[in-house]
Amino acid sequence: MNIVIIGAGYVGLVTGVCFAELGHRVVCVDRDEDKIGLLSAGRPTIYEPGLEEHMIRLMSEERLSFSASVVDTALADVVVVAVGTPQRMDGASDLTDLESAVRSFARFLREDAIVMIKSTVPVGTNERVREWIKEETGRNADTVSVPEFMREGSALQDSFHPDRIVIGSDSEQAAARAADLHAPLTSNILHTDLRTAEMIKYASNAFLATKISFINEMANLCDKVGADVQVVAAGMGMDPRIGNAFLKAGIGYGGSCFPKDTHALLQIAGHVDYDFKLLKAVIEVNQTQRKRVLVALGEQLGALEGLTIAVWGASFKPGTDDVRSAPSLDIVPELVSSGAAVRMCDPAAELGFRRAYEHPQVTWHKEPLSAAEGAHAVCLLTEWPVFTEVDLTLLRSVMAAPVLIDGRNAYQGEAVKEAGLYYTAVGRPVLRQLRPFSPD
Numbered sequence: 001m002n003i004v005i006i007g008a009g010y011v012g013l014v015t016g017v018c019f020a021e022l023g024h025r026v027v028c029v030d031r032d033e034d035k036i037g038l039l040s041a042g043r044p045t046i047y048e049p050g051l052e053e054h055m056i057r058l059m060s061e062e063r064l065s066f067s068a069s070v071v072d073t074a075l076a077d078v079v080v081v082a083v084g085t086p087q088r089m090d091g092a093s094d095l096t097d098l099e100s101a102v103r104s105f106a107r108f109l110r111e112d113a114i115v116m117i118k119s120t121v122p123v124g125t126n127e128r129v130r131e132w133i134k135e136e137t138g139r140n141a142d143t144v145s146v147p148e149f150m151r152e153g154s155a156l157q158d159s160f161h162p163d164r165i166v167i168g169s170d171s172e173q174a175a176a177r178a179a180d181l182h183a184p185l186t187s188n189i190l191h192t193d194l195r196t197a198e199m200i201k202y203a204s205n206a207f208l209a210t211k212i213s214f215i216n217e218m219a220n221l222c223d224k225v226g227a228d229v230q231v232v233a234a235g236m237g238m239d240p241r242i243g244n245a246f247l248k249a250g251i252g253y254g255g256s257c258f259p260k261d262t263h264a265l266l267q268i269a270g271h272v273d274y275d276f277k278l279l280k281a282v283i284e285v286n287q288t289q290r291k292r293v294l295v296a297l298g299e300q301l302g303a304l305e306g307l308t309i310a311v312w313g314a315s316f317k318p319g320t321d322d323v324r325s326a327p328s329l330d331i332v333p334e335l336v337s338s339g340a341a342v343r344m345c346d347p348a349a350e351l352g353f354r355r356a357y358e359h360p361q362v363t364w365h366k367e368p369l370s371a372a373e374g375a376h377a378v379c380l381l382t383e384w385p386v387f388t389e390v391d392l393t394l395l396r397s398v399m400a401a402p403v404l405i406d407g408r409n410a411y412q413g414e415a416v417k418e419a420g421l422y423y424t425a426v427g428r429p430v431l432r433q434l435r436p437f438s439p440d
């Protein structure tokens, strides 16, 4: 098949690679000409393990190419739409890019082509897509909603081996073609109507976010009653009805999806006068959880004015350069406001973070130990292996005060104790070692 993908971001690029690996001829189209220039030169514009090797081979075999022109849509049997649907100021999903993308390619769409929406979109949007195409061309197009469930950092693995494929459609023929396309990836294909498919995506992300906020509330309680949240989570997870996934307590969820999709679902509910109380609490808990790092620093060091704080991790999770809604973007400006000098390190997200936030009090360092040099505390915000595998005794030796704030429960109690670090994790009060008060 000839497949054209509109939007060559995280989802579009990885989906393009996946379909090209299945033997299709794929063109990824993006309006960002700089991005297309880099991709055409075989340079991935995102950090995603394994992506570059696949891209370069597929390009040399002429199965994957890149273009800045929607005219290429005329070649397509299937047009996949994977443009961004970011959060608007009011929390709703911003469909500006989606609408302009659809309207721009509509007139090039072949009559027998299907349009597959992979962007995460509010309920009813696929119907609007059809209306936009009709307004542009005067004819009806077959649209299918195939929400994407990949995770950044393991996006290729998730695309080649998806848990399930959801196909929403009201055209049997279009649904069958979408199913044929995905059949080599999994037999777990759920057929549904358009609105249900759109809702499955939001429900899935909202539920995962709920698990995280739940375990974070449990962690806060564990801190007060002297229980260990990691063991609590392990014990809960042994019940197959609960499962142990997404029960890692920490400083909360970030990223380009959970924060915006939970807000968008609240808006969807609001439009039909439904008060989604549970989801409101999930969002609020997540926002408060980020502040725990600052509270822990205050407990260990008192006022931060004039102190040096090392921050390990800027991306919203390991394995990605993405800083969208990353906890670091809330925490670092707060550290700066409290008068601290901030020494940062991240294996992939320096550029992304600096595009979003720069300040003279913030410096960047290539190695975790150089960032920690002379610091009064290290705050682990993202559990990249380069941070979690650091020799803690060495770490202690380069710091001005040996305080470690572990926002991801990434360190073993014994190792921390042996290194003699003053340590605060999340919901593991037994391991907490407070620094004795020092009047200077």
Ligand SMILES: NC(=O)c1ccc[n+]([C@@H]2O[C@H](COP(=O)([O-])OP(=O)(O)OC[C@H]3O[C@@H](n4cnc5c(N)ncnc54)[C@H](O)[C@@H]3O)[C@@H](O)[C@H]2O)c1
Pocket (backbone or CB within 6 Å): 006, 007, 008, 009, 010, 011, 012, 029, 030, 031, 032, 035, 082, 083, 084, 085, 097, 098, 100, 101, 102, 104, 118, 119, 120, 121, 148, 149, 150, 151, 152, 256, 257
């Ligand atoms: N990032 C993820 O892990 C992930 C996973 C599942 C679903 N999603 C959803 O998929 C969608 C895309 O997310 P993303 O993270 O890949 O976004 P992204 O911002 O990385 O990429 C979107 C791309 O679309 C391009 N674009 C925007 N308007 C365009 C237009 N009119 N014509 C051509 N190109 C255009 C942008 O230039 C950009 O390169 C969103 O709805 C998101 O919620 C994302």
Ligand SMILES: O=c1ccn([C@@H]2O[C@H](COP(=O)(O)OP(=O)(O)O[C@H]3O[C@H](CO)[C@@H](O)[C@H](O)[C@H]3O)[C@@H](O)[C@H]2O)c(=O)[nH]1
Pocket (backbone or CB within 6 Å): 120, 148, 149, 150, 151, 152, 153, 205, 208, 212, 245, 246, 247, 248, 249, 250, 251, 252, 253, 254, 255, 256, 257, 258, 261, 316, 317
């Ligand atoms: O037990 C956990 C698991 C995750 N997180 C945090 O939750 C966020 C999201 O993590 P993850 O889900 O692994 O990353 P994403 O790449 O954002 O993927 C989510 O969002 C995508 C976009 O919609 C979906 O496609 C995926 O299925 C969904 O997992 C990150 O900040 C993690 O640190 C926790 O705090 N505790």
